[in-house]
Amino acid sequence: RKEVEQDPGPFNVPEGATVAFNCTYSNSASQSFFWYRQDCRKEPKLLMSVYSSGNEDGRFTAQLNRASQYISLLIRDSKLSDSATYLCVATSGGGADGLTFGKGTHLIIQP
Amino acid sequence: GAGVSQSPSNKVTEKGKDVELRCDPISGHTALYWYRQSLGQGLEFLIYFQGNSAPDKSGLPSDRFSAERTGGSVSTLTIQRTQQEDSAVYLCASGLAGDYNEQFFGPGTRLTVL
Numbered sequence: 001r002k003e004v005e006q007d008p009g010p011f012n013v014p015e016g017a018t019v020a021f022n023c024t025y026s027n028s029a030s031q032s033f034f035w036y037r038q039d040c041r042k043e044p045k046l047l048m049s050v051y052s053s054g055n056e057d058g059r060f061t062a063q064l065n066r067a068s069q070y071i072s073l074l075i076r077d078s079k080l081s082d083s084a085t086y087l088c089v090a091t092s093g094g095g096a097d098g099l100t101f102g103k104g105t106h107l108i109i110q111p
Numbered sequence: 112g113a114g115v116s117q118s119p120s121n122k123v124t125e126k127g128k129d130v131e132l133r134c135d136p137i138s139g140h141t142a143l144y145w146y147r148q149s150l151g152q153g154l155e156f157l158i159y160f161q162g163n164s165a166p167d168k169s170g171l172p173s174d175r176f177s178a179e180r181t182g183g184s185v186s187t188l189t190i191q192r193t194q195q196e197d198s199a200v201y202l203c204a205s206g207l208a209g210d211y212n213e214q215f216f217g218p219g220t221r222l223t224v225l
Binding site for chain 2: 042043044045047048057087100101102103104
């Protein structure tokens with residue numbers, strides 16, 4: 001199974017700061033990428049898709065670097081409610097064989 | 112509309128017993144996925160259904176695990192002769208055909224094997 005690697009953290013960040021973390025993927029055939037957010041003892045929920053040109057949704061910006069095979073998530077003006085685990089996903093469109101979740105990056109926003 | 116539902120929400124069983132976990136996907140979603148998540152760990156892919164067929168069963172940990180889906184809707188994951196290492200949260204997700212699309216997760220079933 002293809003791998004998706006993430007720094008598990010935790011990232012401890014003061015409220016209001018900007019934080020960024022990356023995710024690398026090993027399958028060069030990967031075509032679609034997502035960031036999911038998972039709160040403690042809850043199910044993952046889609047945060048945002050990652051488009052080739054990069055995309056922004058409010059305080060969140062996602063970028064894709066195909067040459068280096070990584071995607072990134074940037075959170076500006078971090079809020080206490082941003083504390084969660086962020087999972088990245090890479091898919092190659094080849095059925096479930098191409099669907100791989102990273103183990104997640106744990107983010108803690110401190111007051 | 113209604114999201115993905117799973118039952119039971121919690122299941123405590125004794126080692127050696129069989130358990131059956133149920134997933135009701137979002138209506139109209141043809142793709143259905145089962146994952147397992149142990150404490151502090153990432154998502155472990157188990158099996159994927161497209162309609163009623165499972166083209167990829169490679170993630171099932173052993174032959175004690177099986178899953179079926181009927182009518183392109185409800186799916187059940189069965190674990191026979193449960194072991195303590197089977198204790199985890201079992202998550203189901205559904206989505207539109209093809210894995211380019213967002214997956215919507217259910218709340219999971221927390222399985223504890225004593």
